[in-house]
Amino acid sequence: ETGVTQTPRHLVMGMTNKKSLKCEQHLGHNAMYWYKQSAKKPLELMFVYSLEERVENNSVPSRFSPECPNSSHLFLHLHTLQPEDSALYLCASSHEKWGVLNTGELFFGEGSRLTVL
Amino acid sequence: QKEVEQNSGPLSVPEGAIASLNCTYSDRGSQSFFWYRQYSGKSPELIMSIYSNGDKEDGRFTAQLNKASQYVSLLIRDSQPSDSATYLCAVSLEYGNKLVFGAGTILRVKS
Numbered sequence: 001e002t003g004v005t006q007t008p009r010h011l012v013m014g015m016t017n018k019k020s021l022k023c024e025q026h027l028g029h030n031a032m033y034w035y036k037q038s039a040k041k042p043l044e045l046m047f048v049y050s051l052e053e054r055v056e057n058n059s060v061p062s063r064f065s066p067e068c069p070n071s072s073h074l075f076l077h078l079h080t081l082q083p084e085d086s087a088l089y090l091c092a093s094s095h096e097k098w099g100v101l102n103t104g105e106l107f108f109g110e111g112s113r114l115t116v117l
Numbered sequence: 118q119k120e121v122e123q124n125s126g127p128l129s130v131p132e133g134a135i136a137s138l139n140c141t142y143s144d145r146g147s148q149s150f151f152w153y154r155q156y157s158g159k160s161p162e163l164i165m166s167i168y169s170n171g172d173k174e175d176g177r178f179t180a181q182l183n184k185a186s187q188y189v190s191l192l193i194r195d196s197q198p199s200d201s202a203t204y205l206c207a208v209s210l211e212y213g214n215k216l217v218f219g220a221g222t223i224l225r226v227k228s
Contacts, residue, residue, distance in 0.1 A: 002160060040125060045215060090161075104216060108162070109160060
C-alpha cells in the first residue's frame with residue numbers, strides 16, 4: 001500500500017466512449033503525476049500538477065484531459081481514444097513540488113489498465 | 118532526445134548469485150540517478166538513489182555511478198527468488214524535476 005489509490009483498476013472502452021481515471025493520494029504530497037506505461041517502453045510522463053497547478057504537459061494529445069480539483073485528487077478524462085492508447089496508466093505523487101524533486105522518490109498507484117477496442 | 122537505455126533481458130541468475138543490471142544515459146547534465154523495482158502487476162517502488170561517482174551500498178544492493186562513462190549499475194548480492202522483478206533506471210537533470218525512465222530490465226532469479 002503506497003498511499004496512492006487508483007480507480008478503476010481495469011477499463012475497457014470503445015473509441016467513441018468517454019471515461020475518467022481517478023487517483024487519490026493520502027500522503028499530503030505536493031505534486032501529482034500521470035504516467036503511461038506501454039509494454040517494453042519507458043514510462044512516459046504525461047502531466048504534472050504541482051500545488052494544484054499544471055506545470056507539465058508533455059505533448060499529450062487533447063483526447064487526454066487532466067483535472068486536479070485539489071491537492072489529493074487527480075483525474076484523467078478520456079474521450080475518442082485510439083487502440084494505441086491501450087496501456088497501463090500510472091498515477092504518482094511526490095512530497096517535493098515540481099522543480100525540487102531531488103530525492104527522485106515518486107509514490108505510484110497500482111495503475112489503471114486501459115484497453116481501447 | 119534525452120534517453121535512458123537498459124537491456125530488456127530477461128537476465129536469469131541462480132539463487133545466491135550476484136545480479137548485475139546496467140543502464141546508460143545520454144544527457145551529460147544528468148545529476149541524480151535512481152533504481153525502481155516493479156513486480157509483475159504492481160507499481161514501481163524506489164529502491165536506490167545515487168548522486169555522486171562511486172558506489173553506494175544498502176543491504177544486498179549496491180548502486181554504482183560513473184558520470185564520465187554515463188552509466189549507472191545496480192548489483193544485487195545473494196539474489197533471491199523474491200528479487201525477480203523488472204528494474205527501472207531513472208535519471209533526472211540538474212533542475213531536479215523530470216525523471217526520465219528506461220524501459221526496464223527483467224530479472225529472474227531461479228531457485
